[in-house]
Amino acid sequence: MGGGRIKAFGNYHPIVLFTYFVSVIVTVMFSVNPVIAGCALIGGVSFCAVLQKGRVFLQSMAFYLPLFLIIALTNPLFSHNGATELFFLNGRAVTLESILYGINMAVMLVAVIYWCKCYNEIVTSDKFLYLFGRIIPKLSLVLSMAIRFIPLFKAQMKKISRAQKAMGLYSSDRFGDRLRSGIRVFSALVTWSLENAAETGNSMRARGYGLKGRSSYSVFRFRKGDGILIGVSLALLAAVFIGTGLGKTDFDFYPETTKIPCSPVAIITYISFGILAFLPFFLEVKEEFKWKYYISKI
Amino acid sequence: MGKKILKYFIILACIPAVIFLGAFIFSEKQYAWVSIAVALLSCVPFFAAFEKGRSGTQKMIILAVMTALSVVGRFAFSFLPHFKPVTAIVVICGMYLGGEAGFLCGALSALISNFMFGQGPWTPFQMFAWGILGLIAALLSKLLKKSKIVLCIYGVLAGAFYSVIMDVWSTLWADGTFNILRFGANLVSAFPVTIIYMASNAVFLLLLAKPMGNKLERITVKYGIYQKKA
Structure with missing residues (x-):
């Protein structure tokens, strides 16, 4: 998947995209709840899978899977809180709770990393500059x-380096020579x-930069779809915040892991966050099918 | 005057407020959050001062060049892993162009290089760490210009400082709290890279400070930029 077509999600207005990513990442980092962390991880990874080319995505998996395991498994070494002792290592207790805490932490961290990856694919530097151009001109x-x-x-550097090579300066592969030629x-x-x-x-000064009445060029227009998306994501975010703010999704690891909250409010919170986290994935998949369908008609 | 008030307001009011809010409202994971907020907030006064201040086009463009150079430097020496001149250029920028330019060059270098290497929650920390290194270099500029030994020592300390800041961050990040054991483990596992940082800072400062400084001084004199009395 991905590749040929322009990303559906990336077509939205920068303000919408920025709000969306900030609200997802903030929620994941705030809440101490395994359901929310899990939703975020699966949502982020599947979104990333649609955005990136297959090989790039698999390479990142090969890096983050071990990282996940390291974070999950090292926590018991550093933390000896928790009531359920599983076994002793060097006279220190390894507890069930610290393992679970480690796994939860790992889910959250890898989720945030994947969301940041998606952010990097979608909110490119031109969109970032557009967003902050008015606040910090x-x-x-x-x-x-x-x-x-x-x-x-970089291009200039290549030119200089070629010229110097042609003059025969520092052409050996020794460390000192390479450093000196670099300098x-x-x-x-x-x-x-x-x-x-x-x-x-x-x-720039001669052309009057800094005078009053400067206009700026922008390629981004706020369309109806942008309004809908930002409205939906803010509403979902509000639902999640109310749920977590009321303490309905609180979850404790120490001293003993509590049960995962399942009250109606908690379930509504999970569903809202689930929709929020999978929104871009669904948009991309929908667009992919549309694209395939139109292609097949040609 | 307004600038100063804003600066002190942010440092004296906003940062403690964030810390208190973090401690009282969010019971867990507060540290990671609070630290991100503090790192970002401490960059704000410098950004605000630059926006409000009377900085001509040349000042702006020289800052852009220094920032771009520090990022391109990562590619120029890409054959040597972790051996990067970013800190050195930020320090030189601080030494010769003053504290504001030093801080901004550091912070913007972190932001821009992460457009290429990936933004993440670590971005504010890198911005803060490099920014502060540029700022301190400006405060010590007389000493640093006078003695190569002091310059070397500053480079080594800067490498250690950067590494420790990033280790503090990864400890908070992976644990939710400041777990001293994990911090120790992080320090030890990052030690080889820290050594390379320290060495590369010292080497690059020794090799680059004088020639780059001369060039910066020449350009500032020639075009009358960054001169105290203009």
């Missing part, structure tokens, strides 16, 4: 200039870029 101009400079400097290239890049920058700054 100067800094976001600095940011966008810096982001543009990076590929420019040399970098130093030339610094001179070039600073001189360039001062010129650009003068040019």
Whole structure:
């Protein structure tokens, strides 16, 4: 999946996307509840699976699965709280509760990591700059200039390095030589870029940057669909916050694990969060089917 | 005046408020949360000061160049794992262009490089850690410019500081509380990388500080940017 088509979820307005990701990540990190953490993990991983190419996704799995196990299994080594002793290791009790706590922590952490991965795929730097352009106009101009400079400097660095190679400078593979050639290239890049920058700054001033009445170009338009999505996600978030705020989903690991709360309010909270967490996944899958359907008609 | 009030308001009122709120309202996992909020809030005064201040286009663009250079530096030396000049460039920026530029260069470098390497809850910590290193470099700039030994020591300490801050973060993150045992384990497991950080900071500062500093001074004199009395 993924690949060919533009991402359905990424088409929404940056404000909608940012609100969505912040509310999911905040909820996951706030709540101490295994159901919510589990929903977030499965939702995040499946969303990520739709967004990324198969191989990239599997590679990340190969990295995060061991990480998951490490976090889950090391907790009993550092924490000896809990009432149910399973066995003793070096005279210290390994408790059931600390293992469960470790697993819950691991679920939460890996969930947040996967949500951040999805965030990186969806909220690209141009959307980020659009969002913060009004709050921090100067800094976001600095940011966008810096982001543009990076590929420019990289290209320039290649040119300098080729020129130096052609002159036969530091061409061996020894550590010292590579370091020195790196420094040399970098130093030339610094001179070039600073001189360039001062010129650009003068040019900007000459064209009246910083005068009043500056307008800004934006490719993002707030459509009806954006309003619906932001409304739905805020409503779901409110439901989750009310549920957790009332303490209906509280869960304790120490000294003994409590039962998973199953009151009606708790269930409503779980369902709201479940919908919230799987929303982008469903949107992507729906769009994928639509795409396949239209393709098949051609 | 307003700028100063805002600065002190954030440092003296908002940060303690966040800590208290965190301690009373959210019983568990408060530490990770509170630490993220504090790291972000401590960047706010610098951002606000830059937005409010009279910074010309050249100041802005030089800041952008320094930030981009520190990120590109990660690629320039990519053949040496963990051997990166980011801290060194942030420190040089602080030494020669002042505290504000140093802090912002550090914070923005962290933000931008995470656009490439992945944003996450660790971003505010990196922003804060590098920002502070740039700021302190500006405060010590006279000493750092005078003696290469002091410069080296600062590089080594900066590497250790960065590593410890990130270990504090990963402890809070993985445990929900500050578990001293896990912190110790993190410190030990990160030790080889910490050593590389410290060494690379010292090496890059020794090799880059003088030439880059000369270039920065030349450009600031030539175009009259970042001069105290202009």
